[in-house]
Amino acid sequence: MEDYEEQYEETLSIKELCLYILRGWRPLVIAVLVGAILLGGYQLVSGLTAGEELVMTEEEIATAESTIASNETTISNDQASLTAKQSELEGLQQTLADYQATLALAMTAESADAEMIVTILELNDSIASTQSQISSANQSINSLNNEISSLQSTNESLRASMTETTSTDVSLKKVVVYAVVGAVLGFLLVCVVAFCRWFFGGTLRGPEALTDRYALPMLGSVYYPYTEEQEKKRNKIDRLLDRLSGIEKPEPEKEYALAAAKLQVLGKEGRRLMVTGTLEKQQLETVCQALNKCFPADGPSAFAAENPMRDPDAMLQVGGCDILLVEGVRRSKSAEVDELFRFLRLSQASVVGTFMV
Numbered sequence: 001m002e003d004y005e006e007q008y009e010e011t012l013s014i015k016e017l018c019l020y021i022l023r024g025w026r027p028l029v030i031a032v033l034v035g036a037i038l039l040g041g042y043q044l045v046s047g048l049t050a051g052e053e054l055v056m057t058e059e060e061i062a063t064a065e066s067t068i069a070s071n072e073t074t075i076s077n078d079q080a081s082l083t084a085k086q087s088e089l090e091g092l093q094q095t096l097a098d099y100q101a102t103l104a105l106a107m108t109a110e111s112a113d114a115e116m117i118v119t120i121l122e123l124n125d126s127i128a129s130t131q132s133q134i135s136s137a138n139q140s141i142n143s144l145n146n147e148i149s150s151l152q153s154t155n156e157s158l159r160a161s162m163t164e165t166t167s168t169d170v171s172l173k174k175v176v177v178y179a180v181v182g183a184v185l186g187f188l189l190v191c192v193v194a195f196c197r198w199f200f201g202g203t204l205r206g207p208e209a210l211t212d213r214y215a216l217p218m219l220g221s222v223y224y225p226y227t228e229e230q231e232k233k234r235n236k237i238d239r240l241l242d243r244l245s246g247i248e249k250p251e252p253e254k255e256y257a258l259a260a261a262k263l264q265v266l267g268k269e270g271r272r273l274m275v276t277g278t279l280e281k282q283q284l285e286t287v288c289q290a291l292n293k294c295f296p297a298d299g300p301s302a303f304a305a306e307n308p309m310r311d312p313d314a315m316l317q318v319g320g321c322d323i324l325l326v327e328g329v330r331r332s333k334s335a336e337v338d339e340l341f342r343f344l345r346l347s348q349a350s351v352v353g354t355f356m357v
Contacts, residue, residue, distance in 0.1 A: 016206070019245045021194045025237060028190050035186025040179030064158045071151040078151075082144040089137040096130040103127065204332045207356040210325065213334075214341055217266075219353040220259035222252045223329045252290070259355055260294035263302075266352040267322040273302040274321040276314060278336040279328050279357070281306045287326050287355060309340050318349045325354045 021028070103124065198205065207221040225247065226234065234242075242248075263273060275288040281304060288304040295301065302324070305314035323344065327337060344351055 016245075017195065017198055019241060020198050021191055023238070023241045023245065024190070024194060025241070027194075028187060031186035031190040032183040033186075035182035035184070035189075036179040037182070039182030039185070040175050043175045043178040064161070068155045068158050071155050075148050075151050078144045078148050082141060082148070085137050085141050085144065089134060089141065092130055092134045092137060096127060096134065099127045099130060201330070202333055202335065203330050204327055204334060204337065204356075206329055209329070210327060210337070210354040210356070213337075216325070216351060217262075217353040219262045219266075219324070219355050220255040221356040222250045222255050223356045224249055225329075256287075256290040257294045260291050263291070263322075263324065263352060264295070264299055267300055268350065271300070271320070271322050271350070273300050273352075274305050274314070274317060274323050275302050275326055275355075276305045276308060276323060277326040278307050278332050278340060279326060283328070283357065284326055287357065291324075307336070307340060309336070309343060315343075318344065318347050321350075323349050323351045325351060326357060327354065328357050 204210065207223050208218065210216050211218045231249075267273060273291075275284050275291070277284060284304040284306070288302045291302045300322075305311065305317065308315040308318055325337075325341075341351075
């Protein structure tokens with residue numbers, strides 16, 4: 001008791017924490033799968049929904065197809081008109097060339113009588129008229145070309161829209177990435193919850209808890225985290241993780257016999273052994289009866305006493321007995337154990353060790 005320091009630091013074992021988390025591998029697997037399915041499914045549904053929003057109705061598709069057919073007919077007619085205009089333009093250009101050649105001959109004639117002058121003037125008028133017709137034909141050709149280009153562009157746009165409406169915006173790569181992110185988030189969520197339960201649970205985390213916390217010798221432990229039914233359901237993964245965590249199925253008779261032998265060596269002669277702790281008295285009596293069966297007839301005797309912090313009679317007997325603290329893993333509250341141990345230290349009680357159940 002003299003080595004106890006009231007100011008202690010809560011220790012954090014990374015290995016112990018990791019093994020504690022891994023021993024709950026089933027929730028980990030479920031969380032990873034659920035996270036992957038939720039986020040991956042969300043991305044998949046989002047992509048499908050985005051594609052469905054672009055789908056045309058049957059009426060819109062029929063209207064688009066009708067417009068495309070009408071535009072193609074107009075384009076065909078315009079192309080025929082364009083060919084005719086181009087032929088007409090070629091004829092006008094040939095006529096213009098003939099007029100210009102005739103005018104050149106007339107202008108080089110030596111005799112320029114009145115009839116020749118009239119002919120020259122008529123040729124000039126014909127040339128001007130032909131040039132006007134050529135200009136008009138060029139404008140018509142340009143207009144037809146523009147109309148054909150516009151109709152072709154409209155048809156291409158309608159065909160592209162109809163093609164896009166039949167596709168969906170689903171990327172397998174995005175779905176996989178979202179699934180991986182969801183799996184990681186599910187894994188981290190379970191790890192955080194397990195850490196909070198492990199570190200902030202407020203109960204003794206393992207059989208060595210009192211040894212680490214108060215530097216008390218552990219005389220024995222019959223703690224085992226599985227019932228008989230749970231033991232049957234354990235698989236190779238559970239057994240491997242238990243071995244790594246140092247959890248082995250105890251032999252109660254052997255543990256009680258060893259604890260009784262240690263108590264006979266450590267206890268003071270002639271003093272009774274008080275079996276106490278923060279657990280219910282019925283559990284303390286079970287341990288007490290098992291120890292008494294292992295003591296020799298002329299050896300020490302043990303009796304169970306409720307937590308002295310809750311029982312005045314037990315509190316008054318602390319000074320005249322050797323004390324065995326019996327606590328339960330994941331059942332005894334750290335705050336209550338601290339309070340009891342602080343009282344035992346102040347009362348200079350003889351605490352010979354601990355026993356974990």
